[in-house]
Ligand SMILES: Nc1nc2c(c(=O)[nH]1)N[C@H]1C(S)=C(S)[C@@H](COP(=O)(O)OP(=O)(O)OC[C@H]3O[C@@H](n4cnc5c(=O)[nH]c(N)nc54)[C@H](O)[C@@H]3O)O[C@H]1N2
């Protein structure tokens with residue numbers, strides 16, 4: 001392999017694509033190495049913010065475990081292949097399965113980094129279309145699917161997600177998000193702790209509802225513990241107060257909103273007294289929050305993954321939007337608003353389209369959403385014989401063995417596939433099952449424009465990043481890989497990502513171009529969010545739907561929760577500032593310090609267990625062994641374990657991660673627990689029991 005040329009000494013600017021904050025960063029290069037990384041103070045969105053992961057970008061680039069050439073599995077070992085040979089082989093194997101068993105026999109799973117990488121995002125679609133399978137899975141159904149469901153039902157499109165106008169609000173109500181650790185999600189707002197401080201400094205309130213007193217609680221003006229999975233009841237309780245006390249005001253949306261009466265009726269049974277015992281939030285707190293939120297001039301409710309990955313995800317996200325609407329806080333400054341990105345994926349969207357329920361999964365009959373099926377069904381679709389059984393799998397930037405419920409079960413199912421290919425730069429817990437791994441160039445080596453996250457940003461800006469490091473002769477970028485496969489399957493490669501970007505930017509709201517973005521390496525500022533309703537709505541009648549029929553029909557399921565028995569102990573997740581789902585545990589500088597894969601347990605649930613002791617945690621699905629930390633920060637009856645660990649599986653080529661292996665929380669989560677409305681996995685609220693581990697117990701594989 002010839003060594004790639006090195007970047008010349010100097011200062012370079014590019015955005016970090018690791019998380020949704022898309023911070024602008026400043027890289028100093030000396031002698032072909034990055035010698036300094038810091039936040040770019042001139043980025044109009046991130047204004048100098050950086051987190052420890054951004055600092056670790058050069059480590060990812062230099063990671064000796066990162067793959068650069070295709071690998072084919074031969075028994076227990078791997079051999080390198082030339083790119084053309086690898087692409088020929090993969091296309092032939094996929095075609096053979098498709099020809100013999102039909103397109104649905106070839107499934108795909110697209111993981112989180114594929115939306116953080118414009119090359120992948122803009123070129124994987126044509127390849128998946130060429131396969132033509134209904135068995136398309138993504139990380140969305142273990143994440144934000146309920147947001148899209150609510151967006152489609154209420155505003156007419158899955159991407160019409162109202163975003164907190166954090167910089168102008170005086171009342172920020174947060175449910176089930178921990179931006180101090182996650183850096184914000186479905187709210188691209190780099191430097192969230194500073195933005196929350198600014199709310200406090202202008203006399204505003206930051207209110208947090210979470211089963212755990214999180215890092216974000218330290219930046220809030222008040223915190224209330226809430227029992228997992230009960231947010232929809234709490235929100236109905238708030239709406240009940242608003243209607244009973246005649247506090248509703250729709251403002252400029254009054255003339256374009258349907259369903260106010262139906263929502264009023266829906267909320268009628270849920271008085272604060274009725275929901276308080278189940279939610280664990282006192283009735284007077286619910287009443288006070290409802291009144292203050294309704295009276296506040298500028299307020300916004302924001303619910304994130306804690307509300308999505310539970311059994312009532314769809315209802316919860318609906319009710320967060322509904323609360324903003326009935327208090328006049330949608331589409332107004334300081335409320336929840338719709339961004340206007342320079343490359344606007346909604347430009348060509350048609351009003352009145354159907355986005356879900358057009359077909360269902362073969363085995364369990366769970367609904368499709370936006371041409372995806374719920375990923376909780378993957379293992380059963382692989383293991384259940386019959387017409388349409390999945391026999392081949394393509395994974396793209398995903399690690400479902402660690403990221404989806406009953407990962408251990410999926411792990412076993414993957415071993416039974418006729419063929420599997422992974423487009424991924426690492427040999428990890430999932431890709432070890434592949435017959436071929438095709439590793440794309442990534443990170444500092446690729447050009448990037450954030451197609452997705454500008455749609456969710458708290459300010460309208462645009463930024464294009466040039467590659468910092470040149471490619472090695474035998475490396476390939478994603479569109480070369482996807483284009484190469486598509487061409488072999490269809491005879492046509494599809495247009496390169498930059499051509500699509502150029503077109504989108506040219507026809508977008510600011511009529512810009514890649515050249516103009518290149519001339520502004522810190523990004524271009526298009527200003528704060530602006531009201532845009534009803535023009536931006538994509539519902540068939542052009543109106544906001546406050547009480548969609550699908551949501552109302554799901555209410556009886558929620559109602560049953562009022563009388564349901566409460567499990568003695570349930571499990572929720574946890575994120576740490578230095579983590580990024582499953583794939584950044586191979587970076588020494590992020591793994592320093594005490595182990596993070598620990599079970600947090602309230603003293604009331606400790607029953608003699610002590611911090612540091614190994615415990616076995618058991619659910620319906622499996623058992624893991626981890627150290628316990630006894631802490632008041634998690635409420636009684638709730639335990640918390642981070643996701644993304646469990647790196648000690650055989651054959652994983654992640655030297656540093658294996659030394660901090662931990663156990664996978666998704667060996668406990670249950671694919672049988674779903675939000676029946678949306679098909680999203682209910683990762684949180686899993687009933688568990690905890691015992692002292694027998695002496696000498698090893699972490700579960
Ligand atoms: N219990 C529990 N489970 C969860 C969650 C939780 O809170 N609790 N969170 C869920 C959420 S929100 C998400 S988004 C998912 C994430 O789950 P996934 O999307 O399945 O997995 P990641 O851990 O993000 O793994 C990303 C994979 O992409 C690869 N990769 C990195 N960069 C690139 C690139 O540029 N190109 C390509 N082709 N590959 C790349 C990495 O090597 C890795 O294999 O996990 C979900 N699982």
Ligand SMILES: Nc1nc2c(c(=O)[nH]1)N[C@H]1C(S)=C(S)[C@@H](COP(=O)(O)OP(=O)(O)OC[C@H]3O[C@@H](n4cnc5c(=O)[nH]c(N)nc54)[C@H](O)[C@@H]3O)O[C@H]1N2
Nearest residue numbers: 176177178182185228229304305306575576577579580581
């Ligand atoms: N450092 C770091 N940053 C990340 C990631 C990472 O792995 N590490 N992952 C990225 C990804 S893919 C995503 S999707 C985002 C997610 O971003 P966030 O949504 O901010 O993610 P979390 O930190 O998991 O916060 C969810 C909170 O919900 C709480 N919770 C759990 N169950 C319930 C419930 O039933 N009700 C309520 N009200 N709260 C509940 C949890 O205790 C937790 O504090 O983060 C992104 N950023």
Ligand code: SF4
Nearest residue numbers: 016019022023051054
């Ligand atoms: S907050 Fe997110 S985008 Fe910003 S530096 Fe950290 S990982 Fe990168």
Ligand SMILES: [Mo]
Nearest residue numbers: 112139143144
């Ligand atoms: Mo996510």
